[in-house]
Amino acid sequence: MSLSTSVERVELPFEFPFTIARGTTTSAENVVVRIEDDDGRVGIGGAAPSPHYGETVDTVEAVLPELLAIVEDIGDPHQLARIERRMRETVRQNPAARASVSIALHDLVARRLDVPLYRYWGLDPTESVRTSYSIGIDDTETMREKVETATDRGFEVLKIKVGTGRDEEIVRTIREAAPDATIRVDANEAWPPKEAVRTIDRIADYDIEFVEQPVPAENPEGLRYVYEHSPIPIAADESLETVVDVPQIADRCDIAVLKLMKCGGLREARRIIETAHAHGLEVMCGCMYESNASIAAAAQLAPLLDYADLDGSLLLDDDPYEGVPMPAGRIGLQPLERNGSGVLEPQTRRG
Structure with a gap:
């Protein structure tokens, strides 16, 4: 089995400006990961980084090639524990980047089994x-x-x-x-x-x-x-x-x-x-x-x-x-x- 991956940055405007105690936001940028298997099934995962935790869309995009290289190297989306362990060993911080890959893998695995994730x-x-x-x-x-x-x-x-x-x-x-x-x-x-x-x-x-x-x-x-x-x-x-x-x-x-x-x-x-x-x-x-x-x-x-x-x-x-x-x-x-x-x-x- 082989897996192919891709990354896209998306702009998400809010319906209304949104303010919390730390400031006001009118839109957000997310990074979306796609992981595709040999049969054309695709898993989708999103990263929504927060500067409050030291993460931005730029840092997500910077580390995703390393994380997705692990996915492609292992080549089996069902090896969730092994992939996530290697991701943590490779990138200690950047939890949103790792989350996007985890989400995409779980989405793909459940699609391959023809069941909802729950x-x-x-x-x-x-x-x-x-x-x-x-x-x-x-x-x-x-x-x-x-x-x-x-x-x-x-x-x-x-x-x-x-x-x-x-x-x-x-x-x-x-x-x-x-x-x-x-x-x-x-x-x-x-x-x-x-x-x-x-x-x-x-x-x-x-x-x-x-x-x-x-x-x-x-x-x-x-x-x-x-x-x-x-x-x-x-x-x-x-x-x-x-x-x-x-x-x-x-x-x-x-x-x-x-x-x-x-x-x-x-x-x-x-x-x-x-x-x-x-x-x-x-x-x-x-x-x-x-x-x-x-x-x-x-x-x-x-x-x-x-x-x-x-x-x-x-x-x-x-x-x-x-x-x-x-x-x-x-x-x-x-x-x-x-x-x-x-x-x-x-x-x-x-x-």
Whole structure:
């Protein structure tokens, strides 16, 4: 067997400018990997690098030739453990680059076996969870309008970005605009520990499901302080990158947040889920600014999750790749009559 590979950079404009505590973004660039076997089956994987973790589209493109050379050298996509081990040995960092190859390989393997990825893993698609829909920081009235648009589209779970001097006002306004919605709050490391506790105390009356990453990741004792004093469950995102971080956050949060682009691939993602559950933590899978070239694979993990935040493609003005349907936030693994991750390339959609 032989495998051929290719790489493409894609520009992804957002439907609306998106702001978090660290800044505003109007579009994202992803790198898409294709791995094709002798029979013409193609696996698709996307890299959505984050400068916050020291990775850019340029660094992804720089290391992908080395990673794909490993794939071509081994030549068997079913050798997932061997390929991913060699990738880690070759490129220690660049998790988004490694994730794109991992996703493409898993997509190809499941296509070769004529099964959806969730079935390859032995998962029950009826146990899927809903994804949240994120509302970026803006002036309060604009955030209200975005929430009303989201609820009109049927989204029942909203994730509100905070980290401003008016966080209580924002949360109060969102709750008024969406009285029946499930609301999560994400500070993206914006608060010092004591400020985090004061703010959480003020917003606790607005029926918040959980607060994500209230303090900087480099302050683990601050995270512990917030966790011990918060009346609302705490989720750790930036504090968790790979499975080795799980024991370090187990007594500092209620929910572990994994992302394929942080951890480096689907095998590592499953290790994080199993390890977090073993430590008594709930698990959410989140995403970066991603197309369905990677979101589709993350959606296949939904039956293993307690929560999902997989709205990366939903925030785009147009995604050239079609993935797992998510009408009103429902992750539609069933009936999804596609094998692999469920992603379709643009030419396949046109055909």
